[in-house]
Amino acid sequence: MAAETLNRDILRLAVPALGALVAEPLFLIVDAALVGHLGVEPLAGLGIASAVLQTIVGLMVFLAYSTTPAVARRFGAGDPTKAVSVGIDGMWLALGLGALLALGGFLATPFLVGLFGATPEVATQAEAYLGVSMWGLPAMLVVFAATGLLRGLQDTVTPLWIAGLGFAANALLNWFFIYGLGWGISGSAFGTVLAQWGMVGAYVLVVGRLARVHDASVRPHREGVRGSARSGGWLFLRTVSLRIALLATVVVATTLGTEELAGWQVAFTIFSTAAFALDALAIAAQALIGKGLGAEDSPLVHRVLGRTVAWGVWFGVVVGGIIAALSGVMGLIFTGDAAIAALVQPALLVLAVAQPICGVVFVLDGVLIGAGDGRYLAIAGGLNLIPFLPALVVLSWLQPTGAAGLAWLSVAFFGVYMLARLATLGWRVRGAAWMTAGA
Numbered sequence: 001m002a003a004e005t006l007n008r009d010i011l012r013l014a015v016p017a018l019g020a021l022v023a024e025p026l027f028l029i030v031d032a033a034l035v036g037h038l039g040v041e042p043l044a045g046l047g048i049a050s051a052v053l054q055t056i057v058g059l060m061v062f063l064a065y066s067t068t069p070a071v072a073r074r075f076g077a078g079d080p081t082k083a084v085s086v087g088i089d090g091m092w093l094a095l096g097l098g099a100l101l102a103l104g105g106f107l108a109t110p111f112l113v114g115l116f117g118a119t120p121e122v123a124t125q126a127e128a129y130l131g132v133s134m135w136g137l138p139a140m141l142v143v144f145a146a147t148g149l150l151r152g153l154q155d156t157v158t159p160l161w162i163a164g165l166g167f168a169a170n171a172l173l174n175w176f177f178i179y180g181l182g183w184g185i186s187g188s189a190f191g192t193v194l195a196q197w198g199m200v201g202a203y204v205l206v207v208g209r210l211a212r213v214h215d216a217s218v219r220p221h222r223e224g225v226r227g228s229a230r231s232g233g234w235l236f237l238r239t240v241s242l243r244i245a246l247l248a249t250v251v252v253a254t255t256l257g258t259e260e261l262a263g264w265q266v267a268f269t270i271f272s273t274a275a276f277a278l279d280a281l282a283i284a285a286q287a288l289i290g291k292g293l294g295a296e297d298s299p300l301v302h303r304v305l306g307r308t309v310a311w312g313v314w315f316g317v318v319v320g321g322i323i324a325a326l327s328g329v330m331g332l333i334f335t336g337d338a339a340i341a342a343l344v345q346p347a348l349l350v351l352a353v354a355q356p357i358c359g360v361v362f363v364l365d366g367v368l369i370g371a372g373d374g375r376y377l378a379i380a381g382g383l384n385l386i387p388f389l390p391a392l393v394v395l396s397w398l399q400p401t402g403a404a405g406l407a408w409l410s411v412a413f414f415g416v417y418m419l420a421r422l423a424t425l426g427w428r429v430r431g432a433a434w435m436t437a438g439a
Contacts, residue, residue: 006303010284010311016156018280020147020163030171031188032269034178035129036334040262042185043334045125047265048116051250053133054272055243056101060141062232062239063094064148065369068283069290070228071152072370076294080153084216087149088207090228092220094145098138105134116254118261125185132189139196146203151287153210162202170195234374241381245388249413252396256405263344263406266334271351271414274319278359281308281315282366289370293436301371301435308363316359324352346407354414357422364425373434380424388417 028050036043067090074083105112113126147159170192177187211218253264285308292300327348331341368377391412400408428434 006300006307009288010281010304010307013151013154013156013284013287014280014311016160017151017283018277020156020159021276021280021283026167026170026273028269028272030167030174031192032265032334034174035185035188038178038184040258040337040340041119041121042125043265044118044122044258044262045127045185046129046188047250047261047268048113048118048122048126048254049130049133050265051116051247052105052112052130053137055247056105056137057140057144058243058246059236059239060094060097060101061144062235062374063090063097063141063228064144064151065235065286066090066228066232066374067145067148068151068286069370069372071149072154072287072290073294073372075153076291081214081216083152084149084207084210084214085221086228087145087152088211088216088218089221089225090145090148091142091203091207093225093228094141095138096225098141101141102134102137105137106131109134116251118254119258122258122261128184128186129189132186133193136189136193136196139193139200142200143196143203146200146207149207149210151283152290154287154291156283156287158206162199162206165202166195166199169198232374234378235369237378238374238381241378241385244385245413245417248389248392249409252392253406253409255396256399256401256409259340259343260401260406260409263331263340263347264409266331266340266344267347267351267406267410269334270323270330270348274323274351274355275358275362277319278312278315278355278362279366281312281359282362282369284308285363285366286370289367290372293371298435305367305429308367309360312359312363313356314359316356319359320352320355323348323355327352343403343406346403347410350407350410351414354418357418358414361418361421361425364429365421367429368425368434371434372436373428376428376434380421380428383424384417384420387420388412391416 031050032043032046035046067087070090071083071087074080074086109127109131113123113130116126118126150156150158173191173194174188175191177183177191178185181187183190208218210216250261250264253261285304288304289301292298292304327345328341330348331344332338334340365377395408395412399405
C-alpha cells in the first residue's frame with residue numbers, strides 16, 4: 001500500500017471517528033456547563049456521579065474494543081457475513097450486561113456516592129444525578145458494541161452521524177428539563193438518558209440493514225456471545241486498572257476540598273474531551289491493524305504502526321496548544337466563577353504539556369487492541385499503577401490546597417501515570433510478539 005493511500009485510509013477512518021468521539025464527552029461537557037451554573041455543590045456532585053458512571057461504563061468498554069478487531073479480522077479475511085454476526089452477538093451481550101448493571105447500580109447509588117466521603121449537600125446532588133443515569137447504562141453499552149461493529153467494517157461515518165444527533169438531542173433535552181421544568185441536576189440526567197436510548201434506536205436500524213444485506217442472523221448465538229465475553233476478559237482487566245487510577249485521583253481530589261473537587265471535574269472533563277479526540281487515531285489503528293492481520297499483511301501492519309504514532313505526536317502538540325491558549329477561560333465557561341477559573345488554570349497548563357505523550361499512548365493502546373493483545377494490556381495496566389498510586393499517597397499526606405494542590409494532582413495523573421503507560425506500551429511494540437496473523 002502506497003504512503004498516500006495509507007494516509008487517506010487513516011484520515012478516512014480517523015476524521016469521522018474524531019467527530020464521534022468528541023461528541024461522546026460533549027455529553028459530559030453539556031452536563032457540566034448547565035449544572036455548573038446551578039452552583040459549586042451541584043457541579044461537585046456531578047463530578048462524583050460522573051466518576052461512578054465512567055467507571056461502570058469504562059469497565060465495559062471491551063464491548064467496543066473487543067468487537068472492533070474481531071469484526072475487522074473477519075472482514076479482512078473476506079467473510080463479511082461472519083463479521084456482522086460477531087458484532088450482533090456483541091450487542092446482545094451489551095444489552096444483557098447493561099440491564100444487570102442498571103438495576104444493581106440504581107439500588108447501590110447511595111452506597112457508591114458514600115464511598116467518596118463528600119459533604120451531605122454534595123452527596124445529595126450526586127445521588128440525584130446518579131440514580132436517574134443508571135437507567136441509561138444498557139443504552140450506553142449497546143452503543144459501544146454497535147460502534148465497534150461498524151468500526152470493524154471500516155465505517156466510522158455512520159457513528160459520527162448518530163453521535164452528532166445524540167449530542168444535539170442531549171443538549172436540548174437537558175436545557176428543557178433543568179431550566180424549563182426546573183428539575184435541577186436530575187433534569188440533566190433525564191435528558192441524557194433519553195438521548196442515549198434514541199441513539200440505540202438509530203443503531204438498531206443501521207445494523208438491521210447490514211444483517212439483511214450480508215444475510216447475517218440478528219438472533220443471539222450462545223457461542224458467539226460467550227466468545228465476545230471471553231475475548232473481552234483481558235481488556236476488562238486492563239480497564240479495571242485504568243478505573244482504579246481515575247477513581248483514586250477523584251478520591252484524593254475530594255480530600256483536598258469541595259472547590260478543588262469541582263476544579264478537578266473541569267480539568268478532567270477537558271482531559272476526557274482531548275483523550276477522545278486523540279483516540280481517533282487509535283480507532284483508525286484498531287480497524288486497520290485488525291484488517292491487516294486478518295488479511296495476513298504484516299508489512300501493512302508495521303506501516304500503520306509507524307504512521308499513526310507519528311501523527312499521534314503532532315496531534316498531541318496541536319491539542320495541547322489549544323488547551324494552553326484557552327486555559328484562562330475554560331473555568332469561566334463551566335462555572336462562571338472567576339475564582340474557580342483561576343484555581344483550575346495551572347492544572348490545565350500541565351494537561352496541555354502532557355498532550356503529545358497522551359497522543360502516543362492512545363495510539364499504541366489502539367494498535368495493541370486492534371492486534372488482540374489484551375493479555376499484555378491487562379498486565380501492563382497493573383504495572384502502570386506501581387509508580388502512580390504511591391504518588392497519590394504522598395499527595396494525600398501533604399494535603400496541598402488551592403491552585404497548587406490541583407496542579408500537583410494534575411502532575412501525578414497527566415505526568416507520572418501517562419509516562420508509565422508510555423513506557424509499558426512502547427516496550428511491547430518494539431518486538432513482534434503482539435502480531436498474530438489470520439482471522
